[in-house]
Amino acid sequence: MDKSKRPFLKSKRSFRRRLPPIQSGDRIDYRNMSLISRFISEQGKILSRRVNRLTLKQQRLITLAIKQARILSLLPFQRKGFQISESTARTNALKARNQNKDQKKEKFKINKKNK
Numbered sequence: 001m002d003k004s005k006r007p008f009l010k011s012k013r014s015f016r017r018r019l020p021p022i023q024s025g026d027r028i029d030y031r032n033m034s035l036i037s038r039f040i041s042e043q044g045k046i047l048s049r050r051v052n053r054l055t056l057k058q059q060r061l062i063t064l065a066i067k068q069a070r071i072l073s074l075l076p077f078q079r080k081g082f083q084i085s086e087s088t089a090r091t092n093a094l095k096a097r098n099q100n101k102d103q104k105k106e107k108f109k110i111n112k113k114n115k
Helices: 033-039 055-069 091-112
Strands: none
Touching: 055 091
């Protein structure tokens, strides 16, 4: 069947409209910490507009409020408890390799002392 003659097929997925993260009554301000903290990542970064589902104007106001709160020391620039997770396959493989090297060095030292 030619592409131009295909009938339009409607998607079978159901669509649930998400509620906007900022209601009309919420005031975007540097003092409104409960609102601002929802738009900051675990690392302390400002989340993108696509992730936040905000309009352009709302995102600009949120960004300004977060920056003002940081300057006034109401928010940290970075989260203190942030640690890099070491659960990736690459880091696990490097750890195992380093442990094997350490074990080989210890065996070599023991063999050298026995001779």
